[in-house]
Amino acid sequence: MKKEYSKMDVSLLHLANKKVVLRLIKDHDEISRSVLAKKSGLTPPSITRIVDELITKDQLVKSLGVGDSSGGRPPLIVKFKNQNNLIIGIDLGATYIRGCLVDLNANFISEIQVPTELEKGFYSIIDKMIKVVNKLKARKEPDAKIWGVGIGVAGLVNSETGIIESSPDFQWSHIDLRKELEDQMDLPFFYDNSTRLMALGELKMGLKSHQKNFAVINIGYGIASGLVVEGNLLKGYSGFAGEFGHISVDTDSEVQCKCGMYGCLEALASGRRIASLGKLALANGSSGLLEKLSMGKEELITAELVAKAAKKGDEASLKIYEEVAEYLCKGIGTIANLLNPETVYVGGGVSLSGDLLFDLIEKKKGKYLLPASSNVAIRPSTFGDQATSIGAVSLILEKVLNLELSSLEEG
Ligand SMILES: [Zn+2]
Structure with a gap:
């Protein structure tokens, strides 16, 4: 019996083909229509229709005209249009709100960082985020398009609904951040947990983005992880996978x-x-250096200051880092033995203390690793303090390349 294709089948097939073609153009940056046909397996008329749509309707591709011919018909070259197509990435952290404006090849155009000032409350944070987005928008060329805003937040974030189920750092529960922002701005916003976004950034844009099995652990104000298994970011049954900070x-x-x-x-x-x-060491007088560096003021003692004292040879501070590194190795051992990752990337504020922490982890990790997992590399995350913002950018870029955002606009 002859199969009847519905209109729906045809449009889904067209969308699937369009995604393939767009990926090929993005991956090659510049490519001829005939090579596109060869690599995609689509007919030249299909390629012409799809490319024309990507040029005129989606505006993600431009025609470079006729290229050099090596005999035969001169090739018609098309190019991925990264400039003028922009994304905003926001890292909503407990200490800072960081925003960046990047093009579709993740070239940075502008960055902003403002203190979060948690104590000023929810609406102050919303105002600051809107100001960050508006300032970044004002720095684009007038004819450039912003495709969307990706936001990374610490806590249990439902990436489907944009609802922050709970964020202990912000003391939020069941917060509809998307509604608050979308009511005030005409841009598509997307959300995920900040550490999962760090992992997405490593997966899509990292130095070793070919890796299919790795973990990102984020050690900052809290601790969390983003897990990539067989090339996919692990979400879990309810979307909350990776709560590494709460293993005992x-x-x-x-x-x-x-x-x-x-x-x-x-x-x-x-x-x-x-x-x-560190504050305890100050209180019981066990660290002269911490007392000197903090001028005796408890509120000035941060993880960064304790690292500074440890690097200068302060015994009490070094002991603190020894203890912390031991626990981290226990945790890393659990991930490595369970998932057998190629690399564990360590990001977040505490990781920025550099060699001190990584040397201690290197020294202690063997105790907690099975021989089969002992070759796991433990290294700093590729993007340092921009890791979450880059992940937020990757989130939107995926939606653009999968043409989810242009179809959203049509709907
Ligand atoms: Zn806990």
Whole structure:
């Protein structure tokens, strides 16, 4: 019996073919229509129709006209139009709101960083985010298009609905950030957990983006992870996979985590923990250097200051980092033995202390790794403090390349 193709089948097929062609053009930057036909397996008339649509309707591709011929018909070259097609990435952190404006090849055009000032409350944060987006918008060429805004937030973020189910850093629960922002701005906004976005950034744009199995752990104010398994970012049943900060690394611990449990990795090895151990060292007079560096002021003691003292040979500070590195190695060992990643990337504020932390991890990790996992590389994340913003950009770029955003506009 002859199969009847519905209109729906045809338009889905067209969209699927268009995605393939757009990917090929993006990956090659410049490519001829005849090579596109060869590589995609589509007929020349199909290629002509799709490319014309990408040029006129989607404006993601431009024609460079006729290229050099090596005999035969001169090729018609098309180019991915990255300039004038822009994305905004926002890293909404507990300490800073970082924003960047980049083109579709992830070239930075502009960046902004403002303090979050948690204590000023929810609407102050919304205002700041809108100001960051508006300032970045004002820095684009008048005819450039912003495709969307990707936002990374610490906490349990439902990437489908944009609802922040809970964020202990912000003390938010069930917050509809998307509604607040979209009510005030005419741009598509997309959200995910900041550490998962760091992993997406490594996957799509990192130095070793060919890797299919890796983990990103984010050690900052809290601790979280983004896990890439067989080339896919792990989401989990309810979209909350990767809560690495809440695995137990000390069942006898009396240190209570923000989640209510005791002995969580986050409670024992986050930036907040390092700072609180530093404050304790100041209070009991065990670190002369911390006292000097903080001028005796408890509120000036941060994880960064403790790292500074440790690097200068302060014993109490070094002991704090030794303890934290031990717990981190326990956690990293769990991930490595469970998932067998090629690399564990370490990002977040605490990772920026550099060699101090990585040398300690290198020294201690062997205790917690099975021989089969012992070849795991542990290295700093590719993008440093821009990792979440780059991930947020990757999120939008994927939506542009999958043509989800242009179809959204039509709807
Ligand atoms: Zn916890």
